Amino acid sequence: MNDISKNIRKSILHMVHYSKSSHVGTCLSMVDILAVLYFKFLRIDPTNPKLEGRDKFILSKGHGGAALYATLAERGFFPKEYLNKYYVDDGILPGHLDMTAVPGIESSAGSLGHGLSIGIGMAYANRSSNIAGEVIVLLGDGECNEGSVWEGIMYASSANLTNLTAIVDYNKLQSFGRTNEVVNQENMSKRWESFGWHVIEIDGHNHEAIEQGLNHKALKPKVIIAHTIKGKGVSYMEDRLEWHYKSPSDEQLKMALKELGE
Template sequence: MQSQELERVARQIRRRDLQAVFEAGAGHIGGEMSAIDIMTALYFRVLRIYPDQPRHPERDRFVLSKGHTACALYVTLAKRGFFPEEELSTFLQPGSRLNGHPNCNKVPGVETNTGPLGHGLPVAVGMAKAAKLSGAGYHTYVMTGDGEMQEGSNWEAIMAAAQFALNNLTLIIDHNRFQQGAALADTNDIAPLRPKLEAFGWDVSEIDGNRMSEIVPALEKRSERPHCIVAHTNKGHGISFMQDRVDWHHKVPNREQYEIALAELSESN
């Protein structure tokens, strides 16, 4: 897919994500909206995947380390054909496999369980190292939140990836500048991120993470070193009253807000 088509698909995913959160009465919609453009580019352009064979050994791997934004991943996986889109209506319902955090034992296309922050990147480093040891050709991508980068386990993984020269690993940091309850700048401000990753021996790209024309080439870039994409995004992207508002980290729109958001995310925009 080219950028214009990817943007159309991303709008569809945002609308379905909004619907799922509204109907479930729970979710992490702000961080989902900031990450959906990147997930769309991955699943509809970049990743080598086999929806009818989700454990195909030659598949590329994607780890959603910021696992609380699972709903966006579920909508993307369903739209890509990993499971029926009708199942999205069961999100967070009793007995549903579409839980608040992704489970690789239940949901096709989920590579590893995530939720506790600071776990996904270390697991992805292990996946990339395993590919090097076995001679496999798959590439591993992992997305973290910027608040999540305050976790020390991530920096241990970053050191290991550089030591092992894991040029088959791409880290995407969803740098939307907000975490639960506060702005990143008001908690443990680790920005700017680029010089820190470069100091640890990584190749770093810095992009607008809500612009397809910048997302795609960054995801497709290959380097001699592990690659980090610092993706500058907007919390609640695409919805005016949510954008860059910390209270929409974990909040559900009422009926009026839902209708406004649906209109703003319409394909005519």
């Protein structure tokens, strides 16, 4: 799993460097979660992306699309060469997630605050049709400032969607500052719990803890509050606000890849 995470991180760095685009910290923050989802947990088939009854993953913080594209390529949904076509003129992979661009993306995203409700619809439909597939939605902590997220949280517990898991990538930073300084979200776990969810709190870079959290069966909708570090894996990017927007220079790319063993 460490090698898989490293490969995904390296792909992301190459992508954002080549396209001179942003959100590298956002992407690196969730790599370990995506690696466990796509290599250990989700019942999916890269050769049959629309497989009936599959598990569905929605990346709600769609500004981190590069991380999902890199993970899908690593898992064999499409050729890795496509990653050179990220966020460039005449490209294949738009900067924010586009479900029509390549196979394996269950929902487009970019405008924050919608993924959870889309996932709720999918989980509700699966339950109504006796389809076994589970639905997992990954949100940002800053994204949880959106009122629509809390409407979804309320509804999911009210409908008792036990086939739904939310994951909060709790990296404590958003685009313009510390999450808890923009809108205080301390006691994130208690907030979800008080809205009727089963809460699991983990280190979001520990592959085993992520897998255990995902496998835990709950009698309510489940949320995994994953404590993460924005920019994880590249020392000079870790927990640094500027890497929400900055793109690594040639020299910075070299330093980052060296740290990741390339």
